[in-house]
Amino acid sequence: MLKKTMMEMQFRIILLVLFFILMLVVLIATRPFIDEIMAQMNFDSEQMKNLPDFFKNMLAETTQLSKMVEDDQFFLLSQWYSKNFGQFLPLFVLIMVFPLFAKEVDKGTIFFLLSKKNRPSIFWGKVLPGYMVVMGITLFFVFIAPLVMMLSGYSVAFTPQLLAMIVQQLISVTFFFALFMFFSVVFNDQIKPVLAGILVCFGLPFFSMFEGTKWLNPYPYVLGQSVLTKGHFDGIYSLVLLILTAAIVWVGLGVFKKKEF
Amino acid sequence: MLERRISEKESGSIGAEKKALVIKGLDKVYKGDVHAVKEIDFDVNEGEVHALLGPNGAGKTTTIKSVLGFIHYQGDIRVFNEKIDDVRPNVAFVPEDKSFYEFMTPEMAIKVCTRIVDQFDPNRAFDFMRRFSLPMKKKIKGFSHGMKTSLYLSLCLAQKASLYIFDEPTWGLDPIRRDDVLEIIRNLVIDGKTVLYTSHIISEVEKIADRISILFDGRILFSGYTDDIKADFRVFYLPLDEQLPNHYQFLSSQKDREKLVILTADEKTIHFLRQAEQAEEVVPNLEMFFQTLLRGKHYA
Numbered sequence: 288m289l290k291k292t293m294m295e296m297q298f299r300i301i302l303l304v305l306f307f308i309l310m311l312v313v314l315i316a317t318r319p320f321i322d323e324i325m326a327q328m329n330f331d332s333e334q335m336k337n338l339p340d341f342f343k344n345m346l347a348e349t350t351q352l353s354k355m356v357e358d359d360q361f362f363l364l365s366q367w368y369s370k371n372f373g374q375f376l377p378l379f380v381l382i383m384v385f386p387l388f389a390k391e392v393d394k395g396t397i398f399f400l401l402s403k404k405n406r407p408s409i410f411w412g413k414v415l416p417g418y419m420v421v422m423g424i425t426l427f428f429v430f431i432a433p434l435v436m437m438l439s440g441y442s443v444a445f446t447p448q449l450l451a452m453i454v455q456q457l458i459s460v461t462f463f464f465a466l467f468m469f470f471s472v473v474f475n476d477q478i479k480p481v482l483a484g485i486l487v488c489f490g491l492p493f494f495s496m497f498e499g500t501k502w503l504n505p506y507p508y509v510l511g512q513s514v515l516t517k518g519h520f521d522g523i524y525s526l527v528l529l530i531l532t533a534a535i536v537w538v539g540l541g542v543f544k545k546k547e548f
Numbered sequence: 549m550l551e552r553r554i555s556e557k558e559s560g561s562i563g564a565e566k567k568a569l570v571i572k573g574l575d576k577v578y579k580g581d582v583h584a585v586k587e588i589d590f591d592v593n594e595g596e597v598h599a600l601l602g603p604n605g606a607g608k609t610t611t612i613k614s615v616l617g618f619i620h621y622q623g624d625i626r627v628f629n630e631k632i633d634d635v636r637p638n639v640a641f642v643p644e645d646k647s648f649y650e651f652m653t654p655e656m657a658i659k660v661c662t663r664i665v666d667q668f669d670p671n672r673a674f675d676f677m678r679r680f681s682l683p684m685k686k687k688i689k690g691f692s693h694g695m696k697t698s699l700y701l702s703l704c705l706a707q708k709a710s711l712y713i714f715d716e717p718t719w720g721l722d723p724i725r726r727d728d729v730l731e732i733i734r735n736l737v738i739d740g741k742t743v744l745y746t747s748h749i750i751s752e753v754e755k756i757a758d759r760i761s762i763l764f765d766g767r768i769l770f771s772g773y774t775d776d777i778k779a780d781f782r783v784f785y786l787p788l789d790e791q792l793p794n795h796y797q798f799l800s801s802q803k804d805r806e807k808l809v810i811l812t813a814d815e816k817t818i819h820f821l822r823q824a825e826q827a828e829e830v831v832p833n834l835e836m837f838f839q840t841l842l843r844g845k846h847y848a
Contacts, residue, residue: 291660294651395647401618402641403665405633547619 288412289419295390296420299382307379307428310371314432315439318362359441360449367432368452369510376425376456376509377463381484383421384467387413388543389477397548406544414536418464425460429453451520452511459509462528465535472539472546565593568711568742569615573623576610584610586766587623592711592759597733597743599753601838602763608746609644611763612715615744616641627711637666640709644716644746646700650689654682654699661703673706676732680725693720701729705736712736714745718752730756754834762841769841770799777837780813784821785828796820800844811840 293300367373391397391413400409430453436443466487470480494503505528507513513521569592576585585607592598600608614621616639617632627635648657658673677684680698682691688699697720704712714733718726733743734756747753753760754774761771781799786808797814811832812818821827832840 288664290663291649294656294660295649297651394650395643395645396649398618398641398643398645399648400664402616402639402643403636405636545620548613 289416292413292416293420295386296383296417300420300424303379303382304424304427307372307375307424310375311367311428311432311435314366314371315435318359318441321362359436359443360446363433363436363441363443364449364452364511364515368429368449368456369512369515372428372432373456373510376460377484377488379424380421380460380463381467381481381488383424384417384464385471385480385484386477387417387468388471389474389480392475392548393477401548407540410540410543414468414539417468418461421460421464422457425457429456448514448518451514455508455511455514455521455525458525458528459505462505462532465532465539469535469539469542472543565595567626568592568594568628569598569744570626570629571611571615571623572625574611574614574625575622576607576614576619584766585614585621585763588763588766588768590761590768590771592742592744594710594742595737595740596758597737597745597756599757599760600744600746600763601750601753601760603842605765606763607766608763609715612641612713612744612746615713638710639713640704640707640711641713642700642704642715642717644719646693646696646719648688648696648700648703651687653685653687654702655684657688657699657703658706661706665703665707667708669706669708673702676702676705679728694722694725697721698725701732705732709741711742711744714743716747717745718747718749726752750835750838760834762838764842774834777834778831781832781837782812782818782821783830783832783836783840784810784812784824785830786810786821786824787826790824790827798844800841802840802844804843809840809844811837811844 388397391400400412404412433443433445433449467480467484470483474480474483491504492506494500495506502524505524508521508524508528513519513524571591572589573587574585574589575587577583588607588611600611602608610619613619614623615625615627615632625632627639632639649660652660654677658670658677661668661673662670677699680695680702682695682698682702688696691699697717701717704714712733717733718729721729730752733745736743737758745753745757757774759771759773762769785804788803788806788808790808792810796812796817798810798812798817800809800811802809810817810821812821822829830836
C-alpha cells in the first residue's frame, strides 16, 4: 500500500516540498539582510517607542532580535523551527492526511479495498505508509535546514537544544497525524475533515487566553518555546502527547472496524 | 396466498449441491428506521449464476453489502461455510459504483492490484483490458462510464476467486460489450466458479442466470430456477368479474386495465383456470414473470 499511498499523495508531496524548499531558501537568503535591517533599527528611538503594542509584539523582544542578529544558531532555532517551518507543521500534516480515508469513501474507491482486505489490514495499510511519508518529509526538513546553513558558512551545530526541538516537532507531527487521520476516518466526505482540522489548527491558540487552559495549547511545545526559554526538552508534555496519539489511533482503528460503508 | 417459494426439492434438485453462500434471517435496519432487508433466507449453490432481482430500493445492494461485511446486520451469512473475513481472497466484487482511482492509468491499476489483491493475475487483467479495447496509458479520470465498468470488470475477473459478486456489471456498456461480459460471466461458471449477480435488465438475466431470487420491499418474493419458470408457471388473463375460489393458490394477482392477471404454479389452480370462459393462458418468460409478480404485489 506504500506505493499506492505515495501515488495518491504525489501532488501534495511535490507541492509542499517545493513550498518548504522555497521557504528555506528565502530564509537563508535573507539572513544577511536581516543583519543589516536590525543594525539600522534603533529600538530605543522615540519613533519605536510610539509604536502600538501589537506591532512591538510582532517584532518580538528586542533582546531576542539582537540575539538573532549575532547568533546564527539562535536565528535558525527561532526562525526555522519556531516560526516558518514550525508554525506550518500542523497545516502541513492536515493537508497530507485529511484525504487518507475520507477521499476513499467520498470517491467510492473504499469498496475496492473493503472487498479485498480485512479492515485492520486496510487501516494499517493506509496509516503506516501515510505516516512514513509525512514523517519522511518532516525529517528531511528538520535536518536539511541546519545542514544547508552550515554549507552556507553559518555557525550552526546540532546542539542538544536543537535536537530537543527536533524531537518535539517529530512528536508534534505524530500527534497531529493521529488527530487528523481520526477526522478522516470519522467523516464520509473530504470537507468536514478539513474544516475540523482548520478548527484545531487555528482554535488551539485560543486556549492560551486563560491561565487554566494554557496547557491545552500545544503550539509553545510544537514551536520549541520551552526549549528556547528553559533550555531543556519538555518530557512530560511529550509523554502526554504520545499517550494521546496512541489513544487516538486505537479509537480510530475501532471506529474504522465498526464503520458502515 | 400470493407469496410462494420454490424449494430445491420441488424444482428437481435435491439440495445436495455445495453452498457457496448461505444467508439465514438477514435483517437490516438503517438509521432513520429504514427497514431495508427483512429476515431473508437464500443460498447460492457452487457453480451457478444466481441473479438477485428487484426494483430500486428492494434491498439488493444492502444484501450484497451484508455478504461482503460492509455494513452491520442481524442474521447469519456464510461464504463457503466461513465468515467473509476468512475467505475474502476467494471473493471478487464489482460494486454498483465502478469508481476506481482516477489518477491511475489501467497499467498502473494492474501494478497496484498485483501488490494489493491476493490471487491476482496481471496477464489476465491485460488480456481483458485488451479485449475491452481500453487505452492502457490514459488516466481513468478521462474514461467514459462504459470504460470504467470495463476496467473494473477486468480487474475483478483477473482475481482468481471462487465466488464473483457483480452489482449491475453491465451498467454503461454498449450492447455488444454487454454480450461479451455476459459470455465471460457464463464462462466463469463453466470453469467451476460461482456468480452472484444483480441487474435491472431482465433479458440479460434470462440469458445467463441458473437461479433467481426476486426481492421486493426487503423480502424475497420468489427464489427458484429460471428453467422452472417456463415449465411450472402460467399467467392467466381473465375477465374482471371472474369469481375465483378462495382455496386456489396464486403467486400473484393483479388488475390490469380490463383484465385480472393471475400468476400461478399450482396445478389445481391451473386446471381450474383452463376451464374458465374467456381465460387466456400464457407461458411467461422471465420478464413477464418478474413484471407480473411485482405489479401484483403493488396492486393486489
